[in-house]
Amino acid sequence: TNVKMHPPLRTQDDVDSMIEGLADGTIDVICTDHAPHAIEEKEVEFIYAPNGITGLDTAWSITNMRLLKPGKLTIEQVLEKIVVNPRKILNLKVPAIKVGEKANLTIFNTDEEWTYSDKEVRSKSKNSPYLGNTLTGRATAIYNRGRFVENKLRAQ
Structure with missing residues (x-):
C-alpha cells in the first residue's frame, strides 16, 4: 500500500513520456504526492488503503537519481521545475540571489549516498516505498x- 497513490504508478513508456515532457518544457512542474497516512490506515488490503505516500523527504534524491544524474534534465531545468515554476504559477515571488534580497537558500549535495530509514523520516507518517x-x-x-539550519541527520 506504500505505492498506492493517485494518479497511480504507470508503465515505463508513461514514465519515459513524462520525462520527455519535462525535458521539452511541456510539463512545467515537478511535485510530490506528499500525503502522509497513519500506519494503521496503510496496513490494510490494497483496495481499502488511502491513496498517497510521504514524498517530501525523498523528493530531491529521487529527482536527482532519475532525472539529473542520468542527464535527462540539467540542474537549471530541475530547479526551474521545483522552485521557480510553481511560484510563478501561484503568483508568488521567486527568490533571487542578488544584492538587497533576503537570502532563502537550500544547499544540496548531488553525490551523497544515504539510506532512507525510519530515523530519516521527517513526516508524522512512514508510508513511503x-x-x-x-x-x-x-x-x-x-x-x-x-x-x-543544517540537516542534523547527516551527522549521525
Whole structure:
C-alpha cells in the first residue's frame, strides 16, 4: 500500500513520456504526492488503503537519481521545475540571489549516498516505498530568515 497513490504508478513508456515532457518544457512542474497516512490506515488490503505516500523527504534524491544524474534534465531545468515554476504559477515571488534580497537558500549535495530509514523520516507518517533504499543526493542545509539550519541527520 506504500505505492498506492493517485494518479497511480504507470508503465515505463508513461514514465519515459513524462520525462520527455519535462525535458521539452511541456510539463512545467515537478511535485510530490506528499500525503502522509497513519500506519494503521496503510496496513490494510490494497483496495481499502488511502491513496498517497510521504514524498517530501525523498523528493530531491529521487529527482536527482532519475532525472539529473542520468542527464535527462540539467540542474537549471530541475530547479526551474521545483522552485521557480510553481511560484510563478501561484503568483508568488521567486527568490533571487542578488544584492538587497533576503537570502532563502537550500544547499544540496548531488553525490551523497544515504539510506532512507525510519530515523530519516521527517513526516508524522512512514508510508513511503523508498524506506530501506539507498538514495543519492540530499538537502544538506537551508538558509532562511537569517538562519542557517543544517540537516542534523547527516551527522549521525
